[in-house]
Amino acid sequence: MTNNETPEKRPLDFIRQIIAEDLKTGKHSGVVTRFPPEPNGFLHIGHAKSICLNFGVGEEFNGRCNLRFDDTNPSKEEEAYVEAIEKDVAWLGFNWGEKPHYASNYFAQLYDFAIELIKMGKAYVCQLSAGDVRTYRGTLTEPGKESPYRSRSIDENIDLFTKMKAGEFADGTHVLRAKIDMSSPNLNMRDPVLYRILNVAHHRTGDTWKIYPMYDYTHCLSDMLEGVTHSLCTLEFEDHRPLYNWVLDTLQTPCHPRQIEFSRLNLTYTVLSKRKLLKMVEGKHVEGWDDPRMLTISGLRRRGYTPAAIRNFCKIIGIGKSDSRIDMGVLENEIRNDLNERAPRRMCVLDPVKVIIDNFPEDLIENVTGKNHPQNPEMGERTIPFTKELYIERADFMEEPSRKYRRLGPGREVRLRYGFLVQYASHVKDEKSGEITEIHCTYDPESKGGSAPDGRKVKGTIHWVSATAGVPVEIKLYDRLFTEADPEADKDTDFLSFLNKDSMITLDKAVGEPCLADLHPGESVQFERQGYFCVDSKDVNTGKILFNRTVTLRDSWSTKSK
């Protein structure tokens, strides 16, 4: 599954340098990382970057990486998401050991730590309303004010917190706060909320708990409990690091993981935040989380991307701290590299126009053989039926071709790949529409396989399929979801207004060579001269095989011809 990964060594990124140094100096004898998704949505290519980093570090330094569900907000989380996440991480080829971890596994311990904090006078129950908490917090430039509940006695705090836990209060009436510094220039340190009351059932703990710990309080302690050495997260958490450290320092925990931040992934012509992806799904702008246009792991999988391509992509983009938006072409390059090696070649005419070989016997079927891969004989060959009536691509014929055009046209001879050389004879055009309906040719019976005994050369080789023996297929062509390279650049404009209305085009007249019928869901092939396609794994059952175009072939003609 994950073979074909480029083995070449690149220089170590700054995080791996830190880890290598920690191992070298003996600060740590082993390394433990974790990938901590919240089960409130599907994983996307940005998560893949984090997964490759965390699991990659675990593998490379002979350590381990835990899969931990950060499930501290039951109002947004679902079991279905944890299953989808496990499937995606496994598909990418990573192993999290015996079983996944859950922040919810630590609820009892977290509660005990909170009691400890209260006893140390470092946490208190606050009854300010959410709005008042915000007001008291101050602003970016003004310090906050201390809550009137800040100086409660330890006994009263314990009593209140116990009652919070027992479900004696309504949502929003009480919170547990850390007692730090209301005038800190870092807003996160202005007595952050540690626990809130949520009378909501949790997908794993049911209704056992009425209070749920917040991210900042939970994450550092979960890392600590799991013996994580390096806690890698994205840049927006830099301001949270002091709080991460405060909790562990105050509790004097036996182990103190180091949080290191790196920049999140952005790609051109798409969006990658769970919130925005959710909006795409809920607004029906796509057909679901696994829509092949979505850069979710499940969408990419359905589109025909391979784990190797995604892992190579993550490797090539590197890990750093500067904001960036990587060109979609980089991702496409990786899937082309991978599929170029492993995808068998096939012929399929996407936009057919009929070709009749005038001098070809009516009922004759000439079986010709095509290589499954031009550079790799081990992939074998297959038989392709050549008949009197064929289809070729509408774009492969021109009534008045330019000199650089190398395909079929009046007076021209071209090669039908693996078939015969054919010479243009005439063509029929619908007077009203101007559409070409038939092209007549004659073939050279001596040229079976594609070359003539006299050694004459033709300029063009085009693909074709038998009109009588070919199989009808349905094809979906996908394009970028947005028309702007950075749909998020203008904060005053809704990213949805940049949606590409032509991001999905369905072709229902396509015809492929017979052996296409043998393909299984998820299998990838290259349609020669067109691109890489895979059989849809969630077939809508149209009676025809449905192919998703993963990516086109690199095309220097379309750009040059302009």
Place this chain on the structure above:
RNA sequence: UGGGGCGUGGCCAAGUGGUAAGGCACCGGGUUUUGAUCCCGGCAUUCGUAGGUUCGAACCCUGCCGCCCCAGCCA
């Protein structure tokens, strides 16, 4: 205007005081029964900017400019 970060070619990204790796893109040329692949070659006298230190600076210092993040009882 508080705090935390970041600025190397069109897009990424190495570089950690000794004279600008690599990938993508792009431009040439060769091979080719996919205008694909593959193969050759080209592509930053310069590292946001202005000064300073030094024999020597993308790397050290100072000022300035630009961009990102933070005022959830989300993660």
